[in-house]
Amino acid sequence: MDFYLGLLQIIGVHTILGLSAYVVMLTGQLSLAQAGFFAIGAYVAGMLTVLAGFHIVPAMLVGALLAGVMAFIVGFPALRVKGLMLVIATLAFGEFVRLFFFNFDYQISKGGISVGPLGGEGFRQIRFFPENGWTSLDVMLFVWAVVITVMAALWWMDRSRAGAVLRAVGEDELAAQSAGINLTVVKVAAMTAGGFIAGLGGAIYAHYTTHIEHLNFGVILATFAIAYPILGGLSNVFGTLVAVIFIQGVLVEGLRFMGDWRNLLFGALIVLAMNVRPRGLFDERVTALLKGLFTGRGHART
């Protein structure tokens, strides 16, 4: 039972991470910095609960806010470049964050033992949940409450003019500009929102694993973050959720007997998906088809 609760927590956190990349990807940008924002949320929230005695909720919000602020600051210079150059720039930022935490020591003594981040040793004993008597079920429910909140917010944003504007920028930047859209504002806003959401995910992650280190936040995690919306498509937020369930639930957990060969399969899957379904598993056609199915009207547009 605990295995499945743990799996649900992983799926929840990775969904949040994937959605953080989804927002940025709507504007046509590919960001490999999401693992960095995730790390900021994880370390900041962990330090707040462990060192300053915060409750998880305010700690999570502060961590996410700081990640959002970093994304805002990084967004301005990074979004001046496009395509492959942006991938490299955001990758560099992600590594910068990781190496920062590799070198970051800040320990205080609490009840005779030292707690806090300790460079390469990592940040141990982030024990807010066990100390406050949360069961695995409580933690899982908390994770999914956050997941559902983020998904609902993005669902609503998608249906407002902001969603249409983000997608317009992703489709054709010059046309969007000519329709009166300030590209810098829109892209930096998407980046900031993405940083905030990634920070939320990181904060929760730090608390259910109770031990984080810089290696958790490397390129692999950044790749996972963009793989979910690429695989799930950008039609709506559920594509990302389905992709996470598939990758984390089926590929990573189901194929555990294959050991590290799974990563090879993961890479192959991304390449395959980009070729066979360039707009994701859930592109406009499939979405319309499903919509028709659920509303009982069969007139799916193609």
Add this chain to the structure above:
Amino acid sequence: MLALKSLSKHFGGVRAVDGLDMEVGKGEIFGLIGPNGSGKSTTVNLICGVFPVTAGEIRFEDRDITRAAPHVCLAAGIARTFQNIRLFGHLSVWQNLWVAQNGMADRRTSGFLHRWFAGSGRARADVERLLEFAGLGGKAEELAANLSFGEQRRLELARALAAKPTMLLLDEPAAGMNMEEVAQLRERLMALRDDGKTILLVEHVMELVMGVTDRIAVLNFGQKIAEGTPEEIQNDPLVREAYLGAPQSAGDGHA
């Protein structure tokens, strides 16, 4: 209304636009014609801030917009269409307009939350009216990419209008259209002029240009070689030469 003062754009050694002076009056339909590569599209792109200007000045309603970015030009009241259609293909027809409605008029009258996060309710009435005008009634929910070529051209015009501009820059709106569609476009342009819009029309289709414009400027090699009413332009020897070659070999061609 729109004034270009010795406007120049050089791409390396190529003088795409070279010392262009032009003035479009309020409420006018002003034609901009010239052979391929004469600098018409470049001029449109300079006005809209797509390319940085090499030299010269652009003024719109007594405001200097020489260095304004495209979205700033739109906010000032200039909307455009593209020679090669640029729609948001994976958005629905009405969403294409919705995006552009965030232009100038709304910006002044409504708050941040309303502009970005309100649902589509109030915007929808405006959209329906524009789609009706563009002959796209009933197509609101289609994906823009699934429209026919002619419909896409009309949607682009509707999207430009959605921002409630005072001036329209139309870059070859009749390209690829049949005679019937050109006639419809002509009627739409007349209706827009009656509505008080100023229009700069870049066009190769002479039936449209000669039938609808008040004045015409002719470009060749980035320079203005003639300006006047449609009749004056049709009888201008320099214009005939630019289009048809030197007089002795041209015969009795119509420009």
